[in-house]
Amino acid sequence: SDKEDEVAYTVRAQKGETEIFDGTKTKTLGYNGDFLGPVLRFNKGDKVKIKTINDLDEETTFHWHGLEVPGEADGGPHESLKPGEEKVIEFEVTQEASTLWFHPHPDGETAEQVYNGLAGLIYIEDNNSEDLGLPDKYGENDIPLIFQDKTFDDEKQLNYSAAMNEDGTVGDTSLINGTLNPKLTVNQEKVRLRLLNGSNARNYTFKLNTGDSFEQIATDGGMLNEPEKLNEITLTPSERAEIVIDFSQLDAEDELALINDEDGSTLLPFEVSDQKGEDSDLPDKMNDFSITDEEKNLPVAKKVELYGMMDKVTINGKKFDPDRIDFTQEQGDTEVWEIYNKPDEMGGMVHPFHIHGAQYKVLSRDGEEPPKNEQGWKDTISVEPDETVKVAVQFKEKGVYMFHCHNLEHEDNGMMGQVKVE
Numbered sequence: 001s002d003k004e005d006e007v008a009y010t011v012r013a014q015k016g017e018t019e020i021f022d023g024t025k026t027k028t029l030g031y032n033g034d035f036l037g038p039v040l041r042f043n044k045g046d047k048v049k050i051k052t053i054n055d056l057d058e059e060t061t062f063h064w065h066g067l068e069v070p071g072e073a074d075g076g077p078h079e080s081l082k083p084g085e086e087k088v089i090e091f092e093v094t095q096e097a098s099t100l101w102f103h104p105h106p107d108g109e110t111a112e113q114v115y116n117g118l119a120g121l122i123y124i125e126d127n128n129s130e131d132l133g134l135p136d137k138y139g140e141n142d143i144p145l146i147f148q149d150k151t152f153d154d155e156k157q158l159n160y161s162a163a164m165n166e167d168g169t170v171g172d173t174s175l176i177n178g179t180l181n182p183k184l185t186v187n188q189e190k191v192r193l194r195l196l197n198g199s200n201a202r203n204y205t206f207k208l209n210t211g212d213s214f215e216q217i218a219t220d221g222g223m224l225n226e227p228e229k230l231n232e233i234t235l236t237p238s239e240r241a242e243i244v245i246d247f248s249q250l251d252a253e254d255e256l257a258l259i260n261d262e263d264g265s266t267l268l269p270f271e272v273s274d275q276k277g278e279d280s281d282l283p284d285k286m287n288d289f290s291i292t293d294e295e296k297n298l299p300v301a302k303k304v305e306l307y308g309m310m311d312k313v314t315i316n317g318k319k320f321d322p323d324r325i326d327f328t329q330e331q332g333d334t335e336v337w338e339i340y341n342k343p344d345e346m347g348g349m350v351h352p353f354h355i356h357g358a359q360y361k362v363l364s365r366d367g368e369e370p371p372k373n374e375q376g377w378k379d380t381i382s383v384e385p386d387e388t389v390k391v392a393v394q395f396k397e398k399g400v401y402m403f404h405c406h407n408l409e410h411e412d413n414g415m416m417g418q419v420k421v422e
């Protein structure tokens with residue numbers, strides 16, 4: 001069975017200074033450090049205790065995005081900590097191996113705090129993931145990559161309002177793991193990249209500059225059943241994917257790079273060393289994710305209509321009200337949520353739809369089976385204008401959970417609701 005350890009962490013939100021540009025200090029925020037955060041590691045079965053500390057000058061919360069935890073540990077806008085306050089939360093890890101993340105969630109202030117650097121990763125491992133023989137040497141052939149875009153002012157300080165666009169902040173400068181112009185040196189082997197779109201509003205279509213394929217092995221919340229060969233993958237804000245690129249036949253001459261096909265920009269050039277690395281094949285079967293006939297035939301229980309742009313965004317015609325419960329659902333019940341993105345006069349835009357406290361199954365996109373690489377656990381899903389996406393949602397724990405658009409400016413502008421699980 002999976003290990004049942006007691007794991008204790010302290011996570012402190014704090015102010016810092018980071019040398020993003022040579023010779024200049026940029027004011028940033030971070031968890032347990034100046035900028036971004038550590039990787040928190042859990043095993044399925046762990047009993048986790050986290051002491052959260054707010055060392056900022058403003059209120060914040062600690063939200064564990066994708067974790068199936070009780071509502072009171074989830075760090076939504078109701079769990080706000082004032083400057084100097086601490087709170088200990090506890091939960092048990094009951095879900096499977098995956099790459100999740102954590103970030104603040106204070107009402108109306110989420111976007112700017114994430115923009116200024118509050119974001120970290122969570123890795124869950126389980127018996128299955130450890131037996132699969134996947135690349136798992138941290139920093140060597142198993143690489144965390146947080147993609148963000150920022151705008152800096154003349155003093156090279158982060159400028160949130162300057163990045164503000166009609167539909168959220170879109171920065172002019174790409175940072176990966178907080179680093180400007182990064183480069184990744186790899187050995188001649190298969191390398192696993194854990195991609196997080198940690199941007200507030202920008203979409204990324206990850207692609208290799210050569211057009212060569214790679215394999216996707218995991219979605220937001222778990223391993224795919226089989227590696228899925230792709231030439232590109234689009235991630236909207238907060239979506240994750242684990243991909244594996246095969247460098248075993250390449251060398252220093254090969255100028256491979258990860259690009260964002262949305263604008264053709266180079267994100268991450270690779271430098272292949274002359275070192276031979278591990279030589280292993282990806283497993284054919286990685287998981288046993290399935291959607292039952294019963295789940296497929298469930299009636300629609302909840303309808304969510306996403307609408308609007310800029311500050312006109314709404315869900316079911318309403319803006320977030322912390323005192324209003326929009327839906328209720330029984331703990332342990334599986335319900336179908338139908339999410340529709342209603343176009344406006346301008347045509348509308350894609351909204352990444354996220355539900356707290358649950359990993360869900362995508363049943364259909366406009367009535368069709370979802371693509372193979374969405375046949376796995378998801379907690380955030382892109383919904384295109386005029387598209388209808390059905391998902392099967394089950395909450396393992398009780399409490400009040402947010403559901404919202406993960407364009408963080410849309411979220412702060414009220415594109416959020418609450419489901420009470422009893």
Ligand code: C2O
Binds near residue numbers: 103105238356402
């Ligand atoms: Cu990344 Cu409300 O969550």
Ligand code: CU
Binds near residue numbers: 065357
């Ligand atoms: Cu979340």
Ligand code: CU
Binds near residue numbers: 313350351407410415
């Ligand atoms: Cu949105």
